[in-house]
Amino acid sequence: MGDHGPAKGFGRWLFTTNHKDIGSMYLWFSFAMFLMGGVFALVIRAELFQPGLQLVEPEFFNQMTTMHGLVMVFGAVMPAFVGLANWLIPMMVGAPDMALPRMNNWSFWILPFAFALLTSTLFMEGGGPNFGWTFYAPLSTTYAPPSVTYFIFAVHIMGASSIMGSINIIATILNMRAPGMTLMKMPLFVWTWLITAYLLIAVMPVLAGCVTMMLMDIHFGTSFFSAAGGGDPVLFQHVFWFFGHPEVYIMILPAFGIVSAIIPTFARKPLFGYASMVYATASIAFLSFIVWAHHMFTVGMPIAGELFFMYATMLIAVPTGVKVFNWITTMFRGSMSFETPMLFSIAFVILFTIGGFSGLMLAIAPADFQYHDTYFVVAHFHYVLVPGAIFSIFAGVYYWLPKWCGNMYDERLGKAHFWLSFVGLNVTFFPMHFVGLAGMPRRIPDYALQFADFNQIASMGAFLFGFSQVFFLFIVIKTIRGGKQATDEVWENPEGLEWTIPSPAPYHTFTTPPAVK
């Protein structure tokens, strides 16, 4: 392999096996999905702006909540992290490319088909999936619209993509590290992705099994989830959440890695407690397998089950706390500056912790009887996913974009994007705590009058947040097209092999492995 550049034209993207190209495609795809999922969310918020049915019918509203969830989880957050992994992991471990470049191409290119299939259901007779992103049986089986079959195939394809991506990431990390890069010298982003990839391989097949059982129930007369034939609708929830809870951590562990890279750079101080960060991530991953039924406290489990899942869930607070304390101690007595990536990372620490607090409250089974399936839950998981996953992705993009394209982004615009997003996010989701506690169930297209005021505020915040992201698109395009030339180091003494190569990163890097001290 010589040092040749990329091929020309569309063929470059279609047939590429270059980790940087594939990483870029993942990131652009996820951003497109983020905007699409965002539009769905704005339909929801517009309908909920005031009580009564104004814009959409309940049937379509349900399709919007379902599609918003599915697109954001499987289309925006996960591919964005895979995109970052593609770009960064080879550069961080000193490898020339991913271990399985051709499979890498496949795992990206099947994704657009999955989402085209999923989105096309909205135009089918009977409408798209309308049973929530958790698709509980029997609403998603016996009572589902005919498009459910396409939904199932779309989920299968997404699963295959994730599994291939994960196998690739594990093989790269375990096999392609530069000499001297021992496991405990790897950057935390690589560590968190390694653990995430194992989680994906463990649970995506369970999701595939789950939707396959649905498919069999719908078309082949089995009754896994129907009581009439000896099945049990509650079994569906167990299988789903056995996948679903680790899935939640799949969407947050890489975020921990990103933030652990950014905070030390802008605090100008090494990360505090590297080893405990690794152990904490591993413990969170392990615990994620034994807490799933805390999503099901109201199904009528026996008390022993409730207690077990309550205690196990509370335990997660311990390793999560360790991480938060480590980040704060990294900042403590550092020498901090507040560039855009750092602002997003600090907001991450604060708002993710608030989401963690509401998570702890939700873990308390008796109190959960009042919180379950209300807007309090909606507020909780948006506080962990938006300032958690999404903010960390923004932080990562601002942090590494100069390395990718060779130009610095405009700091003033970046900060403006941060503050708009920060305000928009809190105005949207903070009031949801209130309406949830006051008794507003989630997934309703219309609500009683006492919830009107906070819903109005939330809707206004949602539009602010939504439009801020168009602004983000503008900033990124502006940076790619020009701007101040970035230095090779980009920041002040950042740690990591990716900063030892030129900016922009050449098409092929580390064709001869670097030496790691």
Added chain:
Amino acid sequence: MKSSASIKSIVSRLLLVTVGMFGFGFALVPLYDMFCDITGLNGKTNAEAFIPLADLIDTSREVTVQFVATNNDYMSWEFKPQVFKMKVHPGEEIETTFYAKNPSSKAMMAQAIPSVSPSRAASYFLKTECFCFNQQQLAAGEAIDMPLKFIVDRDLPSNVTTITLSYTLFDITNGGLIADDSLAIR
């Protein structure tokens, strides 16, 4: 950096895990049933006749047993317990009946699904004979008294004073399935 052979071995091992976890998803079904049997998790009771070992009756204790009947979606049968509530001694074999009538103009098949509340009592509620063990077929307009025999286990936890046995009747005339082409929005 290691050889491509070691990449191959990692990939094949990970693929094996993937296939294994796909299987595990399905294995959760029997595992869940087993777990429910042991713990009474979902209030399911025994699906096959229990054979009583020794008929020792605990006359010092009385437990209230309630019977509840529910029709599932599109089930048009009249379905109700003949006795709503009775007091029984643990260990005693009791017989009661449920009344069912098919008022429609066609023969129909039904399956009754039992469920016990509180669920921790489920594994102590032992049916020795039950119409729920089999599918029930009734001709148009036919009525039937369906028998149920059960024993409340003497080991029933002492803090359980009432057991509710609920039957939900499902229409399975078409195999319990709704034909694909008629799937529509609910």
Added chain:
Amino acid sequence: MLFFSKRPTIKSLMSVKPFVVFSLLALSFQAFAKSGEVAAGEAQRWVTNMTQGVTATSHEIYDLHMLIFMICVWIGVVVFGIMFYSMIMHRKSAGAVPSKFHESTLVELAWTIIPALILVAMAVPATSTLIKIYDTSDADIDIKVVGYQWKWQYEYLGEEVSFFSNLTTPQDEIYGRAPKGEHYLLEVDEPVVIPINKKVRFLITANDVLHAWWVPALAVKRDAIPGYINDVWTIVDEPGIYRGQCAELCGKSHGFMPIVVHAMEEVDYQQWLVAKKVEAEELKLAMSQSFSMDELYARGEKVYQTNCVACHGPTGAGGVGPTLIGSSITTGPMNGHLSLMINGVQGSAMQAFGEQLNNIDLAAVITYKRNAWGNNMGDMLQPVDVLNHKRSL
């Protein structure tokens, strides 16, 4: 003014702003904590906290909620306090020189063990509350609650009293053609009635998909699962009307199947129960009577507005369901129309109303549909016809 001693530059402002935002958040936390002390009135605005409710359980859950919440707030104050302290004091622009420390086994051990101890302190009251909630033994009254798409059915076990509870909010209010009433979306035709100071057990199940029965003031929420039965209990302390909603996505009208519990004195409850039984007797008698066209039409319109309007629209022009104006059913043979109403259309949203409506209501609503909106069939159906039809099946 220690923090602002330096000339405020853009950079230092950037780092102060989060502090302002945080104090606003902290203030809203305080407001949030306080609002719990105000008794939650109906349709009260700007409610920010959980209701304390009207049962011992709901009070206990409220206290537990506030306890955990306050622990979280205090942890937040300490943790974020340290964070903001270093963000303000350890700025590069303020000339801070970074330290080099990056681990301390003792500190790391401490912040693993201390949170674990706090968690144990939280788990103790949570466990004791949960054990009480799970004790469903020795109930005075058993009420079976069945979730339907999209209404609730209540059956008083052993009392021969059973009825459906439908949303009564008119479509005009929902679609903004009429001003919304005080209990918009939280009002039903028949509330479930219970006596106060009695242990009432709810046996919860569902007819079709999953639902969840939730009344916040009672702190009772439990999933309704087809084929399976769940039990929960409550003892209400004060008479009153308590409103709740379905809390598990159950399809199109998930947001339109409220729960209303009317708790009253034991004496009043007994009277209500007797009246209910008398009503059932009267209904039985009325089944054999004949009604005039006008009577049937008027009654049928009411039945239509509660049961049919969500799918077929207020003017019969359809919506999710097909139009009823000039349709082959409403203007076709009477027997076909009746059979369809009784049996529903399997696999569609058209439910089997044979069990859900009594013979009078069936006769009335069919008569109404055949004569409203210009259908003008001129024929009508008597309850006895419905009975005969059911028998002949």
